[in-house]
Amino acid sequence: MKIRVGIIGSGWSANALAWAFNAVRFSVREEKFPKIELVRAMSRTARKVEAFAREYGFKEWTTSETDFFKGDLDLIAISTPNNTHALYSIKAMESGADIIIEKPFTVSLSEAKDVVSRAEKLGRKGAICLVSRLIPASVIARDMISRGELGEIREFRAVIAHAKHAYEDTRFEWRMSKQVAGGGVFADLGVHALDLAESITSRRIKRILGRTYTVIVERKDPVTRQSVKVDTEDVGFALFEYENGAPGIVEASKLSPGFEEQMRVEIHGSRGGVRFTLTEPHTVYLFKRETQRIEKIVKGFEEIYPWLNWPAPKSFEGWVYSYLVLVKNFVDNIAGLNESPYPNLKDGLRSQELLSSFYESAASGKPIEAIL
Incomplete structure (x- = not known):
């Protein structure tokens, strides 16, 4: 069986997905896993998309939607500015392809609902790149909690920090731009932590209070060199409550020099707690009340995902490998091989519900009852 792949975009996440599509071909042990054929890439800039396509081995490249959506692709990955996600998702599904979409799902809850509705009508499947839930540490923590090792969940805490917008000369x-991105650091990064708050604990958030801060209010346009107003947040905080009343907090920042792609998660329960960081994606630290000791539990991607043939055990860090897991699991499903878990369109819709509630609260200054 062959899966013909197209990708829209040529930025960082498009590179991560293109790498994953290549790597999955020699990383999966299973003989029945389909052959991945990289057919076509599309982006707005001809020079950039050609360089991207040549680097990753796509047979064709284009800047034309007409030339891209020919109806001959089985899977289309969408890694473009957020306000195009819904448009390209629908075009891709109408052309007969299943889809992988970068987070955030869309720029609004109504758009997300529309994409899910269209997918159901067209019989198409979709995955959302909420890839933090696929790193080994997240899987280990989720399994511990599902077995009851932490007891009743009492508190969730996460910080996700980035240095991309840290300096005024950026x-x-x-x-x-809110019109294009739908939101700032919470739409870009905080959404990962909000997703983990529910996916790791299997608890639903019922109420959320948001706060946003645009610290650097003007930036220079790279073309005109004129000052442009920034209307998305650099820093945000979400204080929330689970259905059982337990509290949680997520902090997201793009003003954190020296902490590029940092994420720290802590979950505390009646019998103990766990914590892990993105810089140690294989490692969970577990505290148990009975023993009064902190255990260091280390499992590599190859232990969590036994189908992996490469990379070698414990030889890497970083979450780009979670894109590999996402691609493999999604292809399993669309090829009818296995019902392998992946963040699907309904997971994406839920993440959009939480983002919508967060931004509504930040605008009103009042807590919002999240959709349950």
Whole structure:
């Protein structure tokens, strides 16, 4: 069996997905796993998309939607500015392809609902790149909690920090425009932590209070060199409550020099607690009340995902490998091989519900009852 793949975009996440599509071909042990054929890439800039396509081995490249959506692709990955996610998702599904979409799902809850509705009508499947839930540490922590090792969940805490917008001389980009991005650091990064708050604990958030801060209010346009107003947040805080009344907090920042792609998660329960960081994606630290000791539990990707043939055990860090897991699991499903878990369109819709509640609260200054 062959899966013909197209990708829209040529930025960082498009590179991560293109790498994953290549790597999965020699990383999966299973003989029945389909052959991945990289057919076509599309982006707005001809020079950039050609370089991207050549680097990753796509047979064709284009800047034309007409030339891209020919109806001959089985899977289309969408890694473009957020305000195009819904448009390209629907075009891709109508052309007969299943889809992988970068987070955030869309720029609004109504768009997310529309994409899910269209997918159901067209009989198409979709995955959302909420890839933090696929790193080994997240899987280990989720399994511990599901077995009851922490007892009743009492508190969730997460910080996700990035240095991309830390300095005033950083030029204006589309993620600083609410119209294009739908939101700032919470739409870009905080959504990962909000997703983990529910996916790891299997508890639903019922109420959320949001606070946003645009610290650097103007940036220089890279073309005109004129000052442009920034209307997305640099820093945000979400204080929330689970259905059982337990509290949680997520902090997201793009003003954190020296902490590029940092994420720290702590979950505390009546019998103990766990913590892990993105810089140690294989490692969970577990505290148990009975023993009064902190255990260090280490499991590599190859232990969590036994189908992995490469990379070698414990030889890497970073979450780009979680894109590999996402691609493999999604292809399993669309090829009818296994019902392998992946963040699907309904997971994406839930993440959009939480983002919508967060931003509504930040605008009103009042807590919002999240959709349950």
